[in-house]
Amino acid sequence: MKNRRYTKKGLINKIGGTGIMLDANDRVAYNTFINNSTFQFLTKGASGVSILAKFQGEGSPYRNLDESDYGGEVRTILIKLIAQNMTHSLIRVYDGADKTVIPQVRTETKSSIVSELNIQTDIALKTMNYLEPICPVPVWYENSISREHLEQMIINSEDGKTSDVLNAIKNNIDNKNVLSFSVIAMEFADNYKTLSSVYNLDYFYMAAYIILKLAIDTGYAHGDYHTSNIMIHPTKTNYFKGKTGAPLLIDFGYASKIKPDILTNIKQFVNNKQYTDALKLIGTIPRSDGDSLSEYPSYYEYLYDNFEPDANEKIDELFRLRDEAIQDTIIKFGEMHDENASIPLLPLSNNAKNKIYSATTVHNTIITINYYVTQAKITAKIFDWIYEVIIFETKRTPTSLEVILDIFGQFCYNYIYIEHKLPELQQHYNNDTSLTIQIYALAALNVVNNFRWREQNEDYKFHYIMSTHTNPRSSESVKKLEEAFIDVYRLFENIEIKSYANLATEYTINRIRSKGEEPNPTNVKPEIIKIYTNKNFYKEPMSLLCDSGTEISAQDDTAQDDTAQDDAVQYDAAQDDIFGSRVPGLPSCTISG
Numbered sequence: 001m002k003n004r005r006y007t008k009k010g011l012i013n014k015i016g017g018t019g020i021m022l023d024a025n026d027r028v029a030y031n032t033f034i035n036n037s038t039f040q041f042l043t044k045g046a047s048g049v050s051i052l053a054k055f056q057g058e059g060s061p062y063r064n065l066d067e068s069d070y071g072g073e074v075r076t077i078l079i080k081l082i083a084q085n086m087t088h089s090l091i092r093v094y095d096g097a098d099k100t101v102i103p104q105v106r107t108e109t110k111s112s113i114v115s116e117l118n119i120q121t122d123i124a125l126k127t128m129n130y131l132e133p134i135c136p137v138p139v140w141y142e143n144s145i146s147r148e149h150l151e152q153m154i155i156n157s158e159d160g161k162t163s164d165v166l167n168a169i170k171n172n173i174d175n176k177n178v179l180s181f182s183v184i185a186m187e188f189a190d191n192y193k194t195l196s197s198v199y200n201l202d203y204f205y206m207a208a209y210i211i212l213k214l215a216i217d218t219g220y221a222h223g224d225y226h227t228s229n230i231m232i233h234p235t236k237t238n239y240f241k242g243k244t245g246a247p248l249l250i251d252f253g254y255a256s257k258i259k260p261d262i263l264t265n266i267k268q269f270v271n272n273k274q275y276t277d278a279l280k281l282i283g284t285i286p287r288s289d290g291d292s293l294s295e296y297p298s299y300y301e302y303l304y305d306n307f308e309p310d311a312n313e314k315i316d317e318l319f320r321l322r323d324e325a326i327q328d329t330i331i332k333f334g335e336m337h338d339e340n341a342s343i344p345l346l347p348l349s350n351n352a353k354n355k356i357y358s359a360t361t362v363h364n365t366i367i368t369i370n371y372y373v374t375q376a377k378i379t380a381k382i383f384d385w386i387y388e389v390i391i392f393e394t395k396r397t398p399t400s401l402e403v404i405l406d407i408f409g410q411f412c413y414n415y416i417y418i419e420h421k422l423p424e425l426q427q428h429y430n431n432d433t434s435l436t437i438q439i440y441a442l443a444a445l446n447v448v449n450n451f452r453w454r455e456q457n458e459d460y461k462f463h464y465i466m467s468t469h470t471n472p473r474s475s476e477s478v479k480k481l482e483e484a485f486i487d488v489y490r491l492f493e494n495i496e497i498k499s500y501a502n503l504a505t506e507y508t509i510n511r512i513r514s515k516g517e518e519p520n521p522t523n524v525k526p527e528i529i530k531i532y533t534n535k536n537f538y539k540e541p542m543s544l545l546c547d548s549g550t551e552i553s554a555q556d557d558t559a560q561d562d563t564a565q566d567d568a569v570q571y572d573a574a575q576d577d578i579f580g581s582r583v584p585g586l587p588s589c590t591i592s593g
Contacts, residue, residue, distance in 0.1 A: 029061035030140040030185065033077065039153045041162040047108050048082040048181065049165055051153070052188065062139065065187075067131040067329050068238055070343075078136070078188040081145060081169060081181045083107040091177060093168045101168035110143060110489070112253070113182050117141055119220065119252045120186075126218045129347035130326045132239060134210055134217075135249045136186040144180035144490070145169075179486050189231055192248055196227035203232045203245060205311070208303060209318045210247040212278055215258060215266050223254030223287040226299040240321035241328065254287035275315040276307045371420040372535045379415075380533045382441045386411055387525055389445065393453055401519055402505055405528060407451050409501025412532035414444035421491055443488035503541065504531050 036057035042050040055075040062074035083091065085107035093102035117138060124133045150170050157163035172178050195207055207230045214220055222229070231248040233239070239246035258266070262281065269278035283293050283304025293300040308314075329346060336343040373379050390407055418440050445451060508527045512519040531537055 026140065032057075032061050034149050034152060038156045038158050039079075039162055039166070040158045041165050042078070044102055044105075045080070047106050048080060049102065049169075051079045051081065051162070051166075053077050053079050053153075053185070054158075065128065065131050065133070065137065067332070070131065074187065076188045076190065077139065077185050080184045080186070082113055082184065083172075083178050084110055084113060084144070084180045084182050085178050091172075093165075093172055101164050107178060108182075110182070113184075114141075116253050116255075117184055119255050123214065123218050123220060123249075123252070127213070130329055131346070131348070132246075134214060134247070135252070136189055138184055138186045140183065140185040142183040145173075145183045149183075176486050179489050189248055189250070191235065192231035192233050194228045195230040195232055198232050198234055199227065201308070201314075202243075203234075203247075204302070205314045205318055206232065206240075206245055206247040208275065208279055208311075208315050209322070210249055211282060211303060212266075212270060212275060212315070214249060215263065215278070215282055216270055219258050219263055220252075220255050221258050221282055221285040222249060222252070223256055223285070223293075224251060224299075225249075225303060226296075227302070238325055238328075240318055241324040243318075243321055254289060256285065256288040258282075258285060273312055273316050275312050279307075280304050371416050371538050373416065373533050373538075374419065376533045376535065378437065380529055382415065382437060383408075383412060383529050383532060384525070385438075386415075386441055386445055387529070389442075390451070391521055393451075401509070401521060401524065404521060405505040405508065405524065406501045407448055408528065409504050409532065410448040411445045411451075413501070413538070414447055415441055416538055418444050418488060418491065422487060440488065447488065504528065504537075507531070 033053060033055055037053040037055050040052045040054065042052050044050075053076065055073075060073040060075050062077065064070060064072040064074055083093075083105045085091075091105055091107055093105055120135055121138055123135050124137045127134045128137070147170075150166060150173075154163055154166045154170070157166060169181050173180060195203055207225070207227075210230065211222060211225055214222055229249065229251045231250060233246040233248070235244060236246040237244050262285065266278045266281055269275070269281065283300065286292050293304065297305075333343060333346045337345050387408055390404060390411070394404055394407075422440070505528075508524050508531065509519045511527055512523055517523055
């Protein structure tokens with residue numbers, strides 16, 4: 001499948017900042033940069049490592065967005081390699097000789113990585129109106145680093161430390177100790193230092209300013225503004241007119257949207273120049289993990305308590321000086337535009353932003369997957385079970401029947417796709433149904449893009465998946481489970497199946513109503529399962545669903561090569577206690593021929 005990307009097509013002669021491609025699309029620009037760079041290990045983070053990519057060729061595909069060097073070449077970008085797994089866990093990154101290279105890394109899930117990326121992307125776009133976004137601008141994202149790029153980085157490492165780290169990452173991927181290492185490439189905040197390393201009262205007020213601007217301009221609370229996540233450029237002179245210094249925010253892993261009523265109050269405080277009251281209110285907003293900032297006073301208290309008597313006046317001065325600097329920039333770019341029409345006028349329009357920036361991957365949709373149901377009786381039992389799992393998991397919040405059926409439809413497509421793509425699933429039918437069919441079914445559900453488990457806690461999700469196995473505690477079973485899920489996640493790495501679920505849903509609801517009944521989760525279940533277990537549905541959905549006079553019947557299994565066991569395989573959740581706490585009401589699964 002070829003990836004499709006948001007916005008940009010041709011960018012020839014478009015001038016812009018970091019993340020703005022010239023004479024190429026974003027994939028070509030990133031590949032060009034990687035293939036012509038050397039690499040240097042920068043630092044280890046909680047969830048991976050940061051590597052500097054230093055462009056050695058002629059004509060960098062990236063251009064500077066900063067108004068003081070607008071259009072200049074960007075020759076260094078920051079690449080974050082983030083350990084990704086199905087759950088959050090602590091791992092060590094080791095080389096082929098079992099030598100530990102990175103002692104401890106916290107793995108992230110794909111959803112948490114993408115969520116943070118999307119927040120940073122949103123913030124960058126909303127705050128680049130005057131060419132000074134308040135966070136580094138992402139330029140590229142990949143769910144999994146390609147082997148080609150990883151080997152290229154190893155070959156062109158500047159020193160032994162860098163090659164050791166990258167080789168260890170390659171070893172951990174090859175041995176399936178992690179699902180993958182995701183890639184986020186972004187502009188490198190050169191010449192910036194952490195607030196903790198340059199702290200003085202002036203810089204403290206700059207930190208307060210940027211936290212307030214984040215809230216009122218984007219609607220986000222940072223959630224983790226300790227002094228190592230606020231950067232200061234100590235020599236920059238054009239951010240605040242007549243004042244040296246400029247702030248920048250990094251790390252949005254705990255950021256969250258501010259509730260509308262709270263945001264209204266924050267904006268009112270700022271309009272009334274009651275900045276410390278606004279900061280105190282921001283300090284009451286929980287982090288995205290639910291923790292209160294007050295639980296970590298040594299990290300965050302400096303920005304929500306114990307302010308100096310003149311704090312409001314100092315912060316107000318920064319708002320005024322920033323506005324004056326912006327006016328100077330607008331005038332400067334107006335004059336530049338008069339001489340060269342390709343230079344944009346400020347503030348940047350949304351159209352201009354769309355032409356110069358993209359970082360989030362979307363995937364081509366698959367309308368028909370061209371596969372068929374191979375074992376309808378087993379498939380129907382699996383589908384019946386997963387339907388009950390979806391009902392169980394969506395009880396926590398009001399969920400419409402249409403949404404439930406859409407989730408179920410996407411699951412069915414995923415499951416059939418996995419069944420045909422992974423031959424070992426067929427091979428295991430006769431020896432360990434519980435480990436294979438049920439595990440892959442839950443894996444298929446887990447990659448439905450709008451499905452959310454009852455608990456976002458990853459241990460709960462893993463418990464749920466593990467509890468489908470009759471002997472989940474054995475190390476061999478755990479290893480097989482982990483490998484099965486890695487296989488499935490890699491299968492969906494570049495493919496997101498969008499099914500005809502909405503059409504099947506509409507057909508089913510209309511069928512129920514034609515019988516004089518009001519559709520509900522119970523009476524639609526047998527009808528919807530008939531559709532998704534029909535042998536030809538996945539190949540010819542339109543012919544089956546668009547003929548209103550045709551009733552879809554249950555699939556006849558007589559022509560199938562059904563290799564199901566004679567004996568039923570049943571799992572009772574009440575007998576299991578993997579992590580010390582059971583999942584209440586967990587639907588059990590019975591599979592038989």
